[in-house]
Amino acid sequence: MSQYFADLQPITFEGRDSTNPLAFRHYDATAMLGDRTMAEHLRFAVCYWHNFVWDGSDPFGGQTFDRPWFPADTMDQARQKADAAFEMFRILGVPYFCFHDHDVRPEGDTLAESHERLNEIADYFEQKMEDGGQKLLWGTANMFSNRRYMSGAATNPDPDVFAYCASTVKACMDVTHRLHGENYVLWGGREGYESLLNTDLDRELEQMGRFLSMVVEYKHKIGFKGAILIEPKPQEPTKHQYDYDVATVYGFLKRFGLEDEVKVNVEQGHAILAGHSFEHELAMARTLGIFGSIDMNRNDYQSGWDTDQFPNSPGEAALAYYEVLRAGGFTTGGTNFDAKLRRQSLDAEDLIAAHVGGMDICARGLISAHAMIEDDALEGPRRVRYAGWEGEAAQAMLAKGATLDGIAADAEARDVNPQPVSGAQEKLENIVNRYL
Amino acid sequence: MSQYFADLQPITFEGRDSTNPLAFRHYDATAMLGDRTMAEHLRFAVCYWHNFVWDGSDPFGGQTFDRPWFPADTMDQARQKADAAFEMFRILGVPYFCFHDHDVRPEGDTLAESHERLNEIADYFEQKMEDGGQKLLWGTANMFSNRRYMSGAATNPDPDVFAYCASTVKACMDVTHRLHGENYVLWGGREGYESLLNTDLDRELEQMGRFLSMVVEYKHKIGFKGAILIEPKPQEPTKHQYDYDVATVYGFLKRFGLEDEVKVNVEQGHAILAGHSFEHELAMARTLGIFGSIDMNRNDYQSGWDTDQFPNSPGEAALAYYEVLRAGGFTTGGTNFDAKLRRQSLDAEDLIAAHVGGMDICARGLISAHAMIEDDALEGPRRVRYAGWEGEAAQAMLAKGATLDGIAADAEARDVNPQPVSGAQEKLENIVNRYL
Amino acid sequence: MSQYFADLQPITFEGRDSTNPLAFRHYDATAMLGDRTMAEHLRFAVCYWHNFVWDGSDPFGGQTFDRPWFPADTMDQARQKADAAFEMFRILGVPYFCFHDHDVRPEGDTLAESHERLNEIADYFEQKMEDGGQKLLWGTANMFSNRRYMSGAATNPDPDVFAYCASTVKACMDVTHRLHGENYVLWGGREGYESLLNTDLDRELEQMGRFLSMVVEYKHKIGFKGAILIEPKPQEPTKHQYDYDVATVYGFLKRFGLEDEVKVNVEQGHAILAGHSFEHELAMARTLGIFGSIDMNRNDYQSGWDTDQFPNSPGEAALAYYEVLRAGGFTTGGTNFDAKLRRQSLDAEDLIAAHVGGMDICARGLISAHAMIEDDALEGPRRVRYAGWEGEAAQAMLAKGATLDGIAADAEARDVNPQPVSGAQEKLENIVNRYL
Amino acid sequence: MSQYFADLQPITFEGRDSTNPLAFRHYDATAMLGDRTMAEHLRFAVCYWHNFVWDGSDPFGGQTFDRPWFPADTMDQARQKADAAFEMFRILGVPYFCFHDHDVRPEGDTLAESHERLNEIADYFEQKMEDGGQKLLWGTANMFSNRRYMSGAATNPDPDVFAYCASTVKACMDVTHRLHGENYVLWGGREGYESLLNTDLDRELEQMGRFLSMVVEYKHKIGFKGAILIEPKPQEPTKHQYDYDVATVYGFLKRFGLEDEVKVNVEQGHAILAGHSFEHELAMARTLGIFGSIDMNRNDYQSGWDTDQFPNSPGEAALAYYEVLRAGGFTTGGTNFDAKLRRQSLDAEDLIAAHVGGMDICARGLISAHAMIEDDALEGPRRVRYAGWEGEAAQAMLAKGATLDGIAADAEARDVNPQPVSGAQEKLENIVNRYL
Ligand SMILES: [Co+2]
Ligand SMILES: [Co+2]
Ligand SMILES: [Co+2]
Ligand SMILES: [Co+2]
Ligand SMILES: [Co+2]
Ligand SMILES: [Co+2]
Ligand SMILES: [Co+2]
Ligand SMILES: [Co+2]
Known part of the structure; x- marks a missing residue:
């Protein structure tokens, strides 16, 4: 067991009047709201990347976080990391987690070794999931960090990258499937362009459409029952990202006849970057029939980049969950915190406190949203x-x-x-x- | 004949070394570029609204322009306005113009009277077009200025507004048809929302889809051979406009099965407001098969609203026409200056000089673009x-x-x-x- | 007495559980927070321009509001307007109001006539203020709407405009003084440029500095005890406005030796347009020693123009009043709602309900802020x-x-x-x- | 000598008709424009950080560039890096370069060791500068990358960081002085805040003012004749950076009585991030009397972060140099390319080609600007x-x-x-x- 959070106890619900910074004031997991518990409504997930991989660096500065499992370039450190992760899930009492292949194991020298390692960690996860009861909300493949993806993944000018991606996504889908993941997500971080001058838009969109079609076919082939989700984002890292926003993704799905097969994972920060409110993107997903899941975070309204901060606005959370409830609530989806600490928040306790605050804001928003619906206040x-x-x-x-x-x-x-x-x-x- | 431009002579091509502010330095209408003249490539149009209707007011100040035909609330003034307009077309030597119903005649007390007046002005136009040889690039209906449209046109919560719009668009299509207009444009200035809280997104998108379908059917019914064009814009006047950008419009068309019937009229300023470069929107329209026409202007990169300035960047014009040429050039479309003077540019001569500069920048961009293609420089x-x-x-x-x-x-x-x-x-x- | 609000009763405090849309849930004017009542802390003011002058038009559409006193181009209508205004102040129970000369009387044919009319309305106000007990938070001159100001007021290339402004500001200061206004505000709506190409920055900044210096001297000459306030804004209507933000105004004041004579009136929406949070601008004003007053409203975070919406975020209001309290609270300043209805909000009741919501959000924010300070929660x-x-x-x-x-x-x-x-x-x- | 650019020859001027991608078409170093050569007007500098330190990583991906001197954590590699750098300066024919301490030597275990290493590299530079004739445009200290600076440099809550900075800046000023640097620059990358909630604005601004005052005093003490320059930037990496823009820096200098001692180094990309055009910031610096030097690059107008791309707009360059010329041209300042390759531009040749294009655009802009002034075209x-x-x-x-x-x-x-x-x-x- 990880000692990283050794000083911290499981977080409990203490009610609105609590001043304990490590207690829930709104999130009462088993309390009923309508016909579901709050836990069932919210389906919270903690993400692996921001919490256990990111080292605090930004474009103008290096590592600020000391984590005992860094640099995590051995399988042993990968296991230490997993220990800490599941310890954190336990303390927070979250039912779900999410990960990229790249987050959980060091890449191998070959595709085959990379997949082996992924499977080895999946074995480790399986045991932990059984022990702790956590489930996998979604799995995904990191096809943007390595330099091989610098010019795109499925949309790369080099067909070998396309092939490499096929192998990678297959491996990640396989692992997601055997861990009973409830969704599989594709975020096209490098699927787009830095400059139109060197980009063949026609080819790249075709490549992307074909790739996604094969992903859907493979899902059916292996009997994966979860949803395939695309996560829209307008830009960053690329100047233009093909999955710009929900409406753009819808058009893309229609073009390739995939609108009944693929849904969206909507992120607050990405909505803002695309010039939309979060509730807009959620409402649009609902009305277009492709609402899937949410990545909860917030963007700084005065910054033009993806800050992935923890949500902290009661009003924004209320309007977001209002749209979730109007969409019928989550089915396979849930509330994943795609949120990271500020790089000055160095401590293990910061990781916990940030999530406690985030979960509470979501719970508070859900309670508001549910009451508005009960009262027919807006409808x-x-x-x-x-x-x-x-x-x-x-x-x-x-x-x-x-x-x-x-x-x-x-x-x-x-x-x-x-x-x-x-x-x-x-x-x-x-x-x-x-x-x- | 209008005396408004009495001091001004038709603009001629004088070549790059000319320092005459009222001469073309790049636009040589009859010069060949490949298999077309520059005039045939560019297909310039002057718009009615910014030049002959707008009075210089902005949200913080009133009228600055004195035009002899103001306030244009009589048919007599409407004819004076037309006289000035065609005089300006003649001076500039532009082959095309564009207008909204609202631009060319005062609204009547009833729908019927409004249509009568529109037809009366159309008679007047017919004669002028025959005399001067100008043609109609596109007609359109203004369904955003009058307070009846404050909550939308086809997407209005009041079905009578929908009906009113049907009558209005039919009348404008009829007039466009008999004036041999080469396109009919729909810009959904109020089709969107100010607040999600009072908006029924599901209904409104359905209304908009149905309306557009009927427009397409009506086009075929009357044998109109021009293209139906949607002009995307992300916001302003509304907080969110349904025709956000080219990709969004594509998805909408696919949803209603109209992707082979409707194309887009892409405006530089709207591209910028949507977070895209102009060339991006043009390339996207091409690759999605819905490229139609362009509204040429520019946005101030430091402003967040639609400034509709005259284009003045050789580089931006080159990249824009590069995409136009890659799309095969214009068929029914053309280059409409949806651009207005700054409100401090009070004089008749400013109207002319601004267009001369705009036409010259477009010509310069076209020449650059054509040469890049000839040289295979980028391809x-x-x-x-x-x-x-x-x-x-x-x-x-x-x-x-x-x-x-x-x-x-x-x-x-x-x-x-x-x-x-x-x-x-x-x-x-x-x-x-x-x-x- | 105006019949415009005839159906509406004075708004009363009913407490948090009230569901009455026309009652205060947080604003309890006489309740004590520390050593002041809420009314004394907040010092609410209603503005004349958005409520009684604006007709609902925007850059893409005309008038939507029907007000009985429109078009207010006679002195009789100006008095009807005043009747409605003071009736609204009474219903809301606000202690203060604010106005421009242009808001309250039609401009005369000459400077002299304009000033006479202003004084005539000031007589009318005096009586009403005595009857209703309302006070003037600040007066100001509208030097941006009329076409004479299109190229600037004190910064105009034409010295006669500078002279015209001197006469206008003198008249407005005189009226503000005799109405016991507690501040005099300068917002430089056209003090800036549309294009650097035709702007002499050196001259214009000098003109502005001299003008402000004379304003300060005149204040002392007439014994006006209120504060002179500059209201920063980065742009709109101009491309660049010289009073960009608080820090820029500070540098300008230092340059002309006016930093002890002039303070700032900070507007939420202008802070956002300048790339700052509201609390940033307030904290900066405090730390630079020039905090004066606030214009409360909000901007749409997805729009790039000045939306002047009513504030509605509990969190933003709390952080704003937190900075107000840290600055020692208001002295001559107060909370002016520089906020306007959406143009679809047509009814008299909308005017009242919007202010009730705005006042309540401010009160709620103040209560939160006060408690954080009491608890030393952040300090x-x-x-x-x-x-x-x-x-x-x-x-x-x-x-x-x-x-x-x-x-x-x-x-x-x-x-x-x-x-x-x-x-x-x-x-x-x-x-x-x-x-x- | 470095072999990194072994295949590349010194770049020569071939004139406008050249199609050689590795030749100048506009920059003819010794050609006269008025009373100076183009080289004397432009005073080009290449920066160390983007070219020789940055590895191609961005927030979503790691290293893409292979450089033989990476990871440059030994003094030997630092010398290899210097060899490559001076080789590149030679090929480009640039007269100047710029660097941070952090760019040129690995940090030592102690302050003393870090300074020793810096001095050791300075020895190495001295020889190379003598051999190649290059000069130092400016030196600076990197006080933002190391985690010790995560909460600020001179504005840090920990006074030991302030002390650490004093030692660091002193060492860098000493080295700049002995290398005959013509300026010393301070860019406050972490001088600002991530959140107002944990920031003491009053203290931090005081700390910053005191620090800068001591820097100025030290400059005089050692007899450094160069200019002290502040480089404004509104945000990134912090949410708010104290040196927001030129006007803000001016106010800060006035506050601490330093307006005659310190000037600004204006960067195009930072101007854009602050909501200004580059020419605005340059004109403002001129009119406020604090124009110093420029960091030439460009920002992507559709991105909200600092893209530091190579400039490529003839029009923007013309307007920028127009303001430089109006300010009297550079004295100690110059044109530093604070520009980096796109991370997909992997090759040594890309480094050269990018600078060739950048230098040519600047030269082209200068030629246009100079002609406009000669012709009194705008004045x-x-x-x-x-x-x-x-x-x-x-x-x-x-x-x-x-x-x-x-x-x-x-x-x-x-x-x-x-x-x-x-x-x-x-x-x-x-x-x-x-x-x-
Ligand atoms: Co996400
Ligand atoms: Co994100
Ligand atoms: Co348009
Ligand atoms: Co426009
Ligand atoms: Co205001
Ligand atoms: Co405002
Ligand atoms: Co720089
Ligand atoms: Co930069």
């Missing part, structure tokens, strides 16, 4: 606003057979002169604030 | 970069029947270890600069 | 973090006489090897959330 | 625009003794009614384009 006014569309004549305009000239003739005959009605946005905002 | 290196994909084994990976595990097995058997190759971006940028 | 950890600087040797390094080489020699002698300590940012963020 | 219209201010009455308004009420009385007596005059921005933009 009531929304129904009233669009009530005119429930009439027969209105419906007929949207039905098959309606024509532009037919509707036009009717409008002219009636000399329609529509009068605007207040949108009452401020009142609705005030209502939301009542629930925070 | 040569691009082909080399992706040459690996031309091999049989590589092609097989993309072909039907290829499988993830099949490719993986092969990659592992070969123990592929791809080595990165320089992307040489800076060299390509230097090459472009040689052509500016 | 305690901050003192600990910098405690090393309290030592004698540390203080000596900052004292006169310390030298770089002296400190260097000592550091080398001691071979200092400083070890980083966790910044614990996430824990502090969690603490803040406990207070929301 | 002529500017003088005309402000000519009214040359009148006696106008000047009197700006002179001592003028009063607000005096000017007001005169304006009212004259009933001034200023009429706006066109700002003619588009015409001026067209003029600029004539020179590109």
Whole structure:
């Protein structure tokens, strides 16, 4: 067992009045909200990369974190890392975790050795998961850090990289499958371009479409029941990332006939980078039928890069979970903290406290969202606003057979002169604030 | 004839060494570039709204421009305005113009009266077009200025607004058709939302899809041969506009089965607002098969709103026309200046000088772009970069029947270890600069 | 008395559990927080321009609001407008209001007539203020809407505009003085440039410095005891506004020796446009000794223009009032809602509800901020973090006489090897959330 | 001698028609422009950090560049690195270079050892500089990469870090002085904050002011004749950097009485991040009297982080050098390429080609700028625009003794009614384009 968190006890729920920085004030895992417990609603996951791999470096400075398992370039250190990780999962009481291949084992000298090592760690995970009861929310492959991916993974100008990716994704899907992962995620960190001048957009989009189609086929072949998820992001590391936002991913899926096979994992910070609110991206995913899972974090509104901070706004969390609930809640998805400490937050306790705060904000948001739905606080006014569309004549305009000239003739005959009605946005905002 | 431009003579081409501010230095309409004249390549259009309707006001100040036809709330003033407009087209020697219904006639008290007035002005235009030889690049309907559209046009919560829009678009399509317009454009200025809290995204997107489908049907019904174009914009006036960018519009078209019926009119300023370069949006439109036309202008890179300035960067123009040429050049589309004077540019001469500068920058960009293509300056290196994909084994990976595990097995058997190759971006940028 | 708000009663405090949309849930004017009532802490003001002048237009559409006093181009309508304004102040129970000359009276044909009209309305205000007990937080001159200001006010290339501004500001200061205004504000909406190409930066900054110096001298001449405030904004309407942000204004004041005479009125939305958080600008004003007053509103984080929305974030309000309290609270300043309805919010009730929500969010923020200070929740950890600087040797390094080489020699002698300590940012963020 | 660039010959000027990617087309070092050669105008410098230290890593991926001197953690490799660096300077024919201590030698175990190593490398440089004729444009200290600086350098909560910085800056100033560096630069990469919650703004700004004062005193003590330069940047790596932009730095200097002692080194990319154009920052530095030097690069207008790309816009370069020339040209300053390759540009030749392109763009910009000044192309219209201010009455308004009420009385007596005059921005933009 890892000694890294030796001073820390499992976090418990102490209620809103607690001033204990290492207690939950809102997240009461077994409390019911409607027909599910809070744990079932939120399905929290801790990510491996930010917590156990990242060393605190940024583009202007090196390592700030001392972790006993660094540099983690041996299998022994990989196991130490896993010990610490599962110890942290236990302390936080989270039911799920997520990882890339690259996070959990040092790369081997060959593809085969890399896969062996991945499988060896998976054995280690299996035991730990059985012992601790944690489950895998999703697995994924890191196809952006190594220099071989510098010009893209499936979209690389070199077909050997495409082949390398096929082998890598297959290995990661296999491991995800045997660990009973509930989803498999693809984030195309280098699938995009740094410059249009050296990029063959036509080829690259075709490559990406073909690759994803084969991933879907392989999922069915091995009987993986989880969802395949794409995580949209507009840019960073590349200047342009093909999976720009939810609407862009939808168009891509439609183009390759995959819209019923693939869903999205929506990240708050990526929504912001794409010029959207988080709730926008979630609502768009719902309405397009591709809502899958969320990466919870936040972006600094004054920064133009991906800060991956821990969420801390009650209002933003409420609106996010409101859209999750409107989408029917999570099925295979969940709430993964794709969030990292600030690089000055050096201590083991910071790792725990940050997650405690994040889980609490999510729970607080969920509680607000659930109450708004119970009270019909927003849906009531929304129904009233669009009530005119429930009439027969209105419906007929949207039905098959309606024509532009037919509707036009009717409008002219009636000399329609529509009068605007207040949108009452401020009142609705005030209502939301009542629930925070 | 309008006296507004009485002091100004038709603009002529004087060559690069001219210092005459009212002469073309690059745009030589009849000069050949490849198999087309510059005029045929560029297909310039002047827009009605910025030049003849806008009065110089901005959110913090009122009218600055004095135009003799203001306030243009009588049909007589509408004709004066048309006189000035066609006089300006003549001075500039542009072959095309574009307009909204709202630009060219005062709205009537009823739908019927509005349409009558539109037709009356269309009669006036017909005569002028015959006299001056100008053609209509596209017509469109202004469904965003009047307060009835404050909550959307086709996406309005009130079905009567939808009906009103049907009548309006039909009237504008009819007029565009009889004026032999080469395209019909839809820009959804209010199709979007100010707040998700009062918005029914599901309904609104359905309404928008149905409306567009009926527009397409109506086009075929009346035998209009021009293209139906959507103009993407991410926001402003609304917080979120449904036609966010080219990729979003593509997904929307696919969703409603309209991807072969509708193309895009791409605006530089809107690309910037959406977080893209202009050339990105053009390349994306090409690769998705929906490239239609362009609204040429520029955005201020330090402003977050739509400044609609006249283009003035040789490099940006070169890259834009490079993508236009790669898309095969314009068919029904063209180069419309959706650009307006700064509100301090008060004079008639400013209107002319701004367009002269804009046309010259476009011509200069086209000349650069054409030469780069002739010289294979960028396409040569691009082909080399992706040459690996031309091999049989590589092609097989993309072909039907290829499988993830099949490719993986092969990659592992070969123990592929791809080595990165320089992307040489800076060299390509230097090459472009040689052509500016 | 205005009938515009005839259906609405004065807003009362009903406590957190109230669901009445027209009641305060947090703002209890007479409740004590420390040694002041909430009303004394917050010093709420309603602004004239957004509520009684703006007609709902935006750059893409015209008037949406119907107000009985529109178009307010007669003195009679100006008085109707004042009746409605004071009626609204009474319903909201706000102690203060703010106005521009341009907001309250139609401009006359001459400077003299404009000033007469201003004074006539000031008479009308005096009576109303006496009757209702409202006070003037600040007065100001609108030197940006009229076309004469299109190229700047005090920074105009035309010296007659400078003279015109002197007359205008003098008249507005005189009126502010006799209405016992507690501050006089200058917002340089057009003091800046649209293009550097036609701008003489050297002259314009000199003109602005001289003008401000004369304003300060005039204040003393007439015995005005209120504060002179500059309101920073980075851009919009101009591309660059000289009073970019708090730090820029500070440098400008230092340059002209005015740093003890002039303070800042900080607006949330302008902070965001300048790339700062609101709390940053407030903290900077405090530390530079120029904190004056606040314009409360919010910006849309996904928009690049000045949306002037009503504030609605408990967390942002808490951090803002935290900085206000750290600055010692308001003296002459206060909380002015420089916030406007969305243009779809058509009704009189929307005006009231929006302010009720805004006032409540501010009160909620103040309560949180006050409690954090009472509990030493943030200041305690901050003192600990910098405690090393309290030592004698540390203080000596900052004292006169310390030298770089002296400190260097000592550091080398001691071979200092400083070890980083966790910044614990996430824990502090969690603490803040406990207070929301 | 380094073999790293063994295949490459010194770059020569071949004129505009050259298609040789490794030749200058515009930069003709000895050609006269006015009274200086192009080399004397531009004073090019190559930076050490991006070219010889950075390994191609970004926040999402590791090393891509193979350089024979990596990892450069021995003095032997440091010398190999220097060999390559001076070889590159020679090939490019640049007269200057710039470096941080951290770039040129591995840090020692103690402060003393670090300084020894720095001096040892300085010896090595001295010889090379004598051999090759290169000079040091500026030296600087890296006080942001090591974890000891994670919470700031001079603004650190730990006074030992302040002391450590004093020793470090002293050592770097000493070395800069003995290498006859023409400037010493301070860039406060970590002087700022990640979160206001844990930051004592009052203390930190005081610390920074004191530190800079001591730097200035030390400069005089050792007789260093070069300029002390601050390099503004708004953010990244920190959320807020104290030296936000030129205007902010000016205010800071005024606060500490250093405005005659310290100037600015303005970087294009940092201007963009701060919401300004490069020419704005340069013009502001000139008008405030603190123009020093430039870091030439460019930012991606669609990215929100510091991309440090090589400049490639003829228009931007022209406007930048236009402001440099208006400021009187460089004295101690110069054109340092603070620009890095894209991480996919792997080859030694890419390093050279990128600089060749950058130098050529600067030369091209300079030529355009110089011609605009010779022709009075922009200054002529500017003088005309402000000519009214040359009148006696106008000047009197700006002179001592003028009063607000005096000017007001005169304006009212004259009933001034200023009429706006066109700002003619588009015409001026067209003029600029004539020179590109
Ligand atoms: Co993520
Ligand atoms: Co992220
Ligand atoms: Co457009
Ligand atoms: Co536009
Ligand atoms: Co304000
Ligand atoms: Co504002
Ligand atoms: Co720099
Ligand atoms: Co930089």
